Amino acid sequence: MSIVTATEQRINTNERVLGITELPTPAELLAELPVGDAQGYRIMRARQEVRAVLSGLDERLLVIIGPCSIHDPAAGLEYAVSLAAAAKEHEGELLVVMRSYFEKPRTTVGWKGLVNDPHLDGSHDMASGLRTAREFMLAASDLGLPLATEFLEPISAQYLSDVISWGAIGARTTESQTHRQLVSGLSMPVGFKNGTDGSVQVAIDACQAASAPQSFMGISEEGRTSIVETAGNQDAHLILRGGADGPNFAEEPVAQASAAMESAGMNPRVIVDASHANSGKSHVRQGEVIEALAERIAAGDHTIAGIMAESFLVAGAQKHDPDLVAAGSDVLSHLTYGQSVTDACMGWDKSAELLEILAGAVRAAR
Numbered sequence: 001m002s003i004v005t006a007t008e009q010r011i012n013t014n015e016r017v018l019g020i021t022e023l024p025t026p027a028e029l030l031a032e033l034p035v036g037d038a039q040g041y042r043i044m045r046a047r048q049e050v051r052a053v054l055s056g057l058d059e060r061l062l063v064i065i066g067p068c069s070i071h072d073p074a075a076g077l078e079y080a081v082s083l084a085a086a087a088k089e090h091e092g093e094l095l096v097v098m099r100s101y102f103e104k105p106r107t108t109v110g111w112k113g114l115v116n117d118p119h120l121d122g123s124h125d126m127a128s129g130l131r132t133a134r135e136f137m138l139a140a141s142d143l144g145l146p147l148a149t150e151f152l153e154p155i156s157a158q159y160l161s162d163v164i165s166w167g168a169i170g171a172r173t174t175e176s177q178t179h180r181q182l183v184s185g186l187s188m189p190v191g192f193k194n195g196t197d198g199s200v201q202v203a204i205d206a207c208q209a210a211s212a213p214q215s216f217m218g219i220s221e222e223g224r225t226s227i228v229e230t231a232g233n234q235d236a237h238l239i240l241r242g243g244a245d246g247p248n249f250a251e252e253p254v255a256q257a258s259a260a261m262e263s264a265g266m267n268p269r270v271i272v273d274a275s276h277a278n279s280g281k282s283h284v285r286q287g288e289v290i291e292a293l294a295e296r297i298a299a300g301d302h303t304i305a306g307i308m309a310e311s312f313l314v315a316g317a318q319k320h321d322p323d324l325v326a327a328g329s330d331v332l333s334h335l336t337y338g339q340s341v342t343d344a345c346m347g348w349d350k351s352a353e354l355l356e357i358l359a360g361a362v363r364a365a366r
């Protein structure tokens with residue numbers, strides 16, 4: 001009888017992994033596209049400004065606004081140029097941070113953002129996605145705009161987080177220990193959204209977990225799996241985005257959520273997302289929600305530290321399914337320039353008008 005050793009046996013028990021392709025390490029991408037000294041200074045100063053607004057020390061309103069997702073960097077940059085001008089115009093009242101969302105969580109399936117599938121054709125060229133996202137962020141940051149993103153893949157944070165001044169954990173991942181641990185080590189303020197079912201408690205739990213020191217598995221800048229030890233993120237805060245049971249931007253749910261945060265020893269000042277379940281994903285309704293919030297801010301409501309809005313060059317959204325793209329076709333030429341391929345966004349003109357209204361509300365409150 002012959003004895004088969006473990007090494008001779010080599011039975012592959014990975015039955016469903018079809019392929020593994022190595023990516024450049026974070027250190028390699030950061031060396032290729034570094035944050036310059038002036039940019040680094042601006043990014044860190046913006047983080048401090050966001051902190052000051054969240055605590056109420058800076059009496060401006062935080063406005064996190066921009067496309068639901070950026071699928072075309074040229075259109076994203078054209079938007080950023082207009083937003084940078086509006087941000088400058090209202091800098092006395094508003095701290096404007098641009099949504100630079102390159103990773104999309106999906107309810108079931110769909111395009112998962114430019115990092116995952118930069119050619120929008122199901123080819124999933126993530127090396128190019130990470131590079132394009134980083135190039136975009138550096139260019140937008142050069143316009144003087146602080147940037148916001150949702151941290152979705154825990155690994156991608158190593159490639160992009162140094163350019164970000166405000167981060168979010170989405171409704172679908174707020175309850176995830178992995179994401180809470182990640183936030184505990186991120187350098188910028190990060191908001192946790194209430195759950196898709198409307199639960200605010202999961203986001204309060206998340207803020208508590210993220211503000212504590214954590215030890216977990218991650219990757220180093222050199223791309224090695226590593227033990228990561230973090231200090232805890234004391235700038236974790238709550239974002240109300242509505243849920244399956246309806247919107248939660250009205251005075252009462254905001255006051256309740258704020259009181260619950262305070263009882264948990266967390267920042268009672270919250271951010272209200274005018275989109276998602278607070279608008280039923282309607283860009284028209286989103287404008288109405290912002291106007292209602294502006295009225296309350298003007299009347300002196302201090303529980304609202306900031307608002308989030310989805311806005312792009314062209315109003316609305318268009319459908320895009322990477323599975324239906326024919327090989328070799330020029331995807332962008334089939335899409336409307338400057339219009340979202342994920343959730344419906346307000347167009348630029350309406351967005352500029354609402355920024356004026358919000359700035360007026362902050363002035364009225366003073």
Ligand SMILES: O=C[C@H](O)[C@H](O)COP(=O)(O)O
Pocket residue numbers: 068104105106107108109110276342343
């Ligand atoms: O913000 C974007 C979407 O709301 C989120 O990614 C979920 O999208 P889906 O329900 O279309 O998958």
Ligand SMILES: C=C(OP(=O)(O)O)C(=O)O
Pocket residue numbers: 068101105150169170171172193241276
């Ligand atoms: C996905 C997003 O939001 P939510 O997690 O609230 O659905 C988003 O802001 O892009």
